[in-house]
Amino acid sequence: MKILVADDSRVMRQIVIRTLRQAGHGGHDIIEAENGRQAVEMVQAESPDVVLSDWNMPEMSGIDALQTLRAAGIGVPFGFVTSEGSEEMRSRAEQAGAAFLIAKPFTPEAFDEALSTVGLVRS
Structure with missing residues (x-):
């Protein structure tokens, strides 16, 4: 299985990993x-099994990336790992x-629970 982690902060990508x-x-x-x-x-290019993306990034935000993928007919499971968790953002x-x-702040249990909803099992 392949996981794509998208975040403009290298440190945050390492924390997510x-x-x-x-x-x-x-x-x-x-x-x-x-x-x-x-x-x-x-x-x-890589056809990952799931995408974990930050919301706010330069060049293209996470929400714009998701909308671009969906408009292209690409249905890869896509989830956000972000500092904001308001009901408006969730909606x-x-x-x-x-x-x-x-x-954020997140726990390993939150990741495991979220990934299990898209069928990604522990490796």
């Missing part, structure tokens, strides 16, 4: 994108086709 490992998902192939535009390109994410939204 560490949390994935703590949640039992460290054996999956993990690839990284620095912004939404790169995430869209990597989804098209907007769901309407755009997101599978989940994990708000």
Whole structure:
């Protein structure tokens, strides 16, 4: 299985990857994108099984990346790992086709629960 982690902060990508490992998902192939535009390109080139994306990024936001993928007919499970977890953001994410939204600070259990909803099993 392949997981794409998209965040403009290298440190935050490493924290997400560490949390994935703590949640039992460290054996999956993990690839990284620095912004939404790169995430869209990597989804098209790499065909990941799930995308974990920040919301606010330069060049293209996570929500715009999700909308671009859905408009292209690409249904990869897509979830947000973001600092904002308001009901408005959760609703907007769901309407755009997101599978989940994990708000920071997050736990390995939150990752495991969210990933299990899209069929990603521990590795």
